[in-house]
Amino acid sequence: MNDLWxxxxxxxxxxxxxxxxxxxxVGLSLTVSLSAVTLATLLALPLGxxxxxxxxxxxxxxxxVLNAFMGLPPVVVGLVVYLALSRSGPLGALGLLFTPAAMxxxxxxxxxPIVAAVARQSLSDLDNEYRxxxxxxxxxxxxxxxxxxWDARLSLGTAILAGFGRxxxxxxxxxIVGGNIDHVTRTMTTAIALxxxxxxxxxxxxxxxxLIAIALTVSxxxxxxxxxxxxxxxxxxx
Amino acid sequence: MNAINxxxxxxxxxxPLSLAGLRFQAGGQTLLGPLxxxxxxxxxxxxxxxxxxxxxxxxxxxHGLLPPxxxxxxxxxxxxxxxxxxxxxxxxxxxLLRRSTLANVTFALALxxxxxxxxxxxxxxxxxxxxxxxxxERPARVLSGGEQQRVALAxxxxxxxxxxxxxxxxxxxxxxxxxxxxxVVERLRADGVKLVxxxxxxxxxxxxxxxxxxxxxxxxxxxxxxxxxxxxPRTSAARRFLAGELPTENGDTP
Numbered sequence: 001m002n003d004l005w006x007x008x009x010x011x012x013x014x015x016x017x018x019x020x021x022x023x024x025x026v027g028l029s030l031t032v033s034l035s036a037v038t039l040a041t042l043l044a045l046p047l048g049x050x051x052x053x054x055x056x057x058x059x060x061x062x063x064x065v066l067n068a069f070m071g072l073p074p075v076v077v078g079l080v081v082y083l084a085l086s087r088s089g090p091l092g093a094l095g096l097l098f099t100p101a102a103m104x105x106x107x108x109x110x111x112x113p114i115v116a117a118v119a120r121q122s123l124s125d126l127d128n129e130y131r132x133x134x135x136x137x138x139x140x141x142x143x144x145x146x147x148x149x150w151d152a153r154l155s156l157g158t159a160i161l162a163g164f165g166r167x168x169x170x171x172x173x174x175x176i177v178g179g180n181i182d183h184v185t186r187t188m189t190t191a192i193a194l195x196x197x198x199x200x201x202x203x204x205x206x207x208x209x210x211l212i213a214i215a216l217t218v219s220x221x222x223x224x225x226x227x228x229x230x231x232x233x234x235x236x237x238x
Numbered sequence: 239m240n241a242i243n244x245x246x247x248x249x250x251x252x253x254p255l256s257l258a259g260l261r262f263q264a265g266g267q268t269l270l271g272p273l274x275x276x277x278x279x280x281x282x283x284x285x286x287x288x289x290x291x292x293x294x295x296x297x298x299x300x301h302g303l304l305p306p307x308x309x310x311x312x313x314x315x316x317x318x319x320x321x322x323x324x325x326x327x328x329x330x331x332x333x334l335l336r337r338s339t340l341a342n343v344t345f346a347l348a349l350x351x352x353x354x355x356x357x358x359x360x361x362x363x364x365x366x367x368x369x370x371x372x373x374x375e376r377p378a379r380v381l382s383g384g385e386q387q388r389v390a391l392a393x394x395x396x397x398x399x400x401x402x403x404x405x406x407x408x409x410x411x412x413x414x415x416x417x418x419x420x421x422v423v424e425r426l427r428a429d430g431v432k433l434v435x436x437x438x439x440x441x442x443x444x445x446x447x448x449x450x451x452x453x454x455x456x457x458x459x460x461x462x463x464x465x466x467x468x469x470x471p472r473t474s475a476a477r478r479f480l481a482g483e484l485p486t487e488n489g490d491t492p
Contacts, residue, residue: 129333130333130335132298132303132327132329132333133329133333133335135302135303136301136303136322136325136326136327137345137346137349137350138322138323138349138350139349143349147335147345151335151336151337231377
């Protein structure tokens, strides 16, 4: 219990004192996770739209694989990316191992299935509803897809948010491919793991509090935007 | 009374509509047809029949939303896909986008190729015509059912179609909302727009129809001017339908 209070005090000190080490860690964490979510979104939205709107052989299989990949264990992804980027691996020549770029790559793999699977589901539902109308109005696929993406934007935003949650909270993948190097690849989650293992529980808890505060802020902001849009557009679905 | 409007209106470019051997199948079962018909008079052609008679299927085949298993739909030389740009379809559920009322109408105008600067004005005029101009900025999907269906009608008439197809457009509406929709239908007819509407509502058919196509279990049993049909239907199925009886299980002979 003392640890907990000490942790809150330490967290407050870290935040109010604008501790430069903390700022660096938080900054890197956000850079890595936001980059990963941005790249994953650019991959996942077209993929989700493709799976929702285009019929091709093997589609069900791809959807099943995608849904299964939503639960990929981060350590396994980290291991695979590690093997690919290690000096003797196929991408070893790039020299990316133990850099933020490697961490971003690993998180892209973790986040893409989540965003794509949720995007596929919501676009598919919306397409079922809109399809007769869009056909009647003469909208071809090039016109239908942007319409569906725009009108499904709330669900897609929720999907992207879920992806950000996964990216910012995972430790397994960034630890393996980043290596938790101070000032280079140390993120909030890897720092928490390190401080805990060293017995610096207050420091670890303080970082945890900051991490949760960031997640909460993002989530509240998104919920606020969602509610506002819902009121404005009369959307019944999330 | 409709004869006056008809003679004033320019002839509809998509008429005559002819159907030859039209058939629709699903799961190996023939749900509609084979069906031969010719629609050439302007005004309101009502496809009348009980639920499951194939009214919606027929309308969707006419609009090219469904492919026929066999046969042909010909809008004065055009296929349904080619004729669609001159048509508008009003669905049983209004099918509004998650956008403002105005944006729902400008969306249809954009797809119809109307230049951006003209869209707002034309959309507002269409909303005015259905009595909803004051709700233009409201989200379409928070409007009442009747208002939503009138937005759908505004969306349909904004593109100045030659033909409007209505699929049970008032089935979910209360009498006041139904009357509002029917006023728009009357107005479109007066403007020389050809209307083809499916309904199972006899009173509505009596109020609006110039011509009746009576469907029963996927077959076209009768096609006649409304006055003649209501005065004396030729088939026993139609007589039973007019009398408000339930259809029998065994087949019907004209």
